[in-house]
């Protein structure tokens with residue numbers, strides 16, 4: 197897998213632009229319930245957490261799917277659902293450890309993030325930079341730097 | 354399809370009340386073998402897994418039925434059967450991954466959970482909350498919130 | 508207005524009609540069929556013969572259902588020709604114009620040219636009419652030729668209404684296409700215990716009688732009988748299609764691509780009359796099963812409406828009731844796979860048997876007698892091409908295992924085998 201969808205929920209402002217653009221590009225309408233990425237928020241506690249697919253190496257949704265509609269591409273690492281094969285039994289939804297897999301009530305099929313063929317639109321339209329799409333090494337490097345800076349700042353003061 | 358019987362096997366103790374109540378409400382007998390919900394018992398491992406109809410939107414049983422008696426109710430989305438025409442051939446049982454088709458040996462037909470018309474007896478009686486009757490998306494939202502809380506608090 | 512014509516009123520034809528109506532209320536649908544009856548399920552015919560179900564119960568649709576779905580019906584018409592230039596179907600009554608045509612004319616039972624097979628008292632079991640003439644004939648001593656699912660079901664049905672039944676099978680075991688020799692012999696034992704005589708590896712040579720069947724001679728014995736039921740196979744109803752230039756495959760069914768399209772534009776085909784391929788092996792097959800016919804009909808219809816939906820191949824699944832004991836065959840048999848490179852897991856108990864056939868660690872077939880629970884899950888694993896190692900990996904991890912509830916029943920079936928044979 198080349199790029200990874202990294203979400204830094206500390207940067208999320210909870211605008212839900214990602215939900216709007218995601219449902220727009222995939223379903224042609226702006227509707228949170230049809231968005232792949234979802235932002236859970238608690239305004240009083242003051243957090244916003246965007247949740248999308250982490251593309252597990254050993255995805256439970258693939259294991260639990262009784263009709264082979266969920267599959268993981270061993271080359272790209274992309275986990276996808278095939279709408280034509282899906283029977284709408286919702287096992288993937290019940291089993292996903294991150295509550296990412298979602299269900300389209302109107303079509304009766306499960307859906308999930310497909311990383312927009314390598315150009316995730318949620319990333320493009322995220323105004324606060326909370327969602328990034330970059331190679332794992334770069335993302336890790338970034339995180340490491342940020343953590344290091346924090347530790348340095350704490351110990352220096 | 355609005356609501357679904359959600360199963361949390363970790364909470365199931367295998368008490369079997371769901372089966373007793375199901376058979377009572379469907380066949381007027383206390384007889385777990387007539388229930389439309391099964392508990393898969395792995396007693397040596399202490400594991401009990403309730404299995405019942407998952408109300409697939411496009412269910413394999415519909416395709417497998419040799420008498421075309423199974424269909425999706427267009428309004429409720431429940432998988433329903435015209436049991437008058439069922440010949441009890443069990444093809445649906447073999448097509449269902451979830452062990453959700455039960456052979457009703459009083460009527461000699463195969464049956465599945467119909468969610469008791471929206472008030473499922475098994476859920477009402479389950480003493481441990483292993484069975485819950487919830488709108489799918491609402492349940493998903495609850496789980497997602499829990500996941501978000503977990504992440505926010507890390 | 509677009510006009511879709513469906514030839515055939517069986518499983519495939521009706522599934523196609525219903526799929527069209529589900530997605531499109533506008534197009535005109537015309538169904539043409541030879542039999543002058545609304546659709547019924549051929550699978551229940553043996554049950555009707557035995558009296559287990561009534562005549563009314565056989566019907567999967569009433570005349571009113573067609574009207575409600577605004578499907579025009581032309582029953583009692585034999586299709587003689589397709590004019591692919593003018594896009595019209597020529598029956599013995601009229602010409603029916605089509606914009607798109609779905610062929611679902613199924614198959615017919617064959618009677619081989621054995622001496623005496625034209626005597627009164629020779630029957631096949633394929634249509635409702637066949638059953639009615641058998642009942643009228645009042646069978647007493649019955650000889651069933653062929654022991655596929657139809658042969659055995661009919662034998663059991665006739666035994667149930669008091670006939671003395673003998674089954675003769677050319678191959679060395681019954682259910683030659685569905686079961687391996689061991690489960691087949693277990694089933695054979697059950698049949699014999701209930702009083703059905705079964706002779707395998709025996710060839711019928713001639714039938715004799717004065718105008719009516721009285722005796723049949725095999726290469727081993729003569730059998731007194733007043734009725735002979737032929738259950739030796741079917742032939743696809745495709746002659747009219749062949750004449751119109753539609754390609755026919757080597758096995759005798761209409762050739763279709765994975766969108767159920769024939770080689771001629773705007774003509775689709777589905778059901779017993781087509782040659783499809785096996786989902787597990789990809790090899791050509793004449794599926795001849797109800798669920799496959801339904802799925803093919805649906806695919807043909809959806810593609811006809813302009814969708815692009817792929818058929819992923821036929822899969823064999825047959826459930827038999829042998830005097831109250833369920834016998835199931837799914838996927839391939841050892842014979843289909845060729846003994847050499849397969850692994851066999853099996854377990855035999857008293858009146859119970861299960862066998863799993865594996866190739867390259869993948870489940871290719873399962874046969875079970877006296878066991879039903881867990882088979883649906885194994886079927887799903889088989890269709891998913893989950894390997895046995897993957898499966899075992901998941902069930903050996905208690906955390907994972909708990910998350911996939913439907914693996915449990917499969918685990919009980921796929922575990923604890925006493926007899927494992929590895930292929931070369």
Ligand SMILES: Cc1cc2nc3c(=O)[nH]c(=O)nc-3n(C[C@H](O)[C@H](O)[C@H](O)COP(=O)(O)OP(=O)(O)OC[C@H]3O[C@@H](n4cnc5c(N)ncnc54)[C@H](O)[C@@H]3O)c2cc1C
Pocket residue numbers: 419514515516517518519520539540541542548549550551552553584585586587611612613614632633634656657660744747777778779780795796797798800824825826
């Ligand atoms: C006794 C019996 C038991 C069976 N048991 C099972 C079982 O247990 N499991 C299973 O999966 N399958 C079983 N089958 C097989 C199953 O019934 C068939 O696979 C299925 O019916 C195929 O459907 P079809 O629509 O392709 O063809 P058919 O049902 O054969 O329908 C063909 C249609 O075409 C019409 N037709 C044919 N020729 C012409 C023509 N020239 N002009 C106009 N109309 C024409 C006929 O009238 C009919 O309406 C059984 C079959 C029989 C006979």
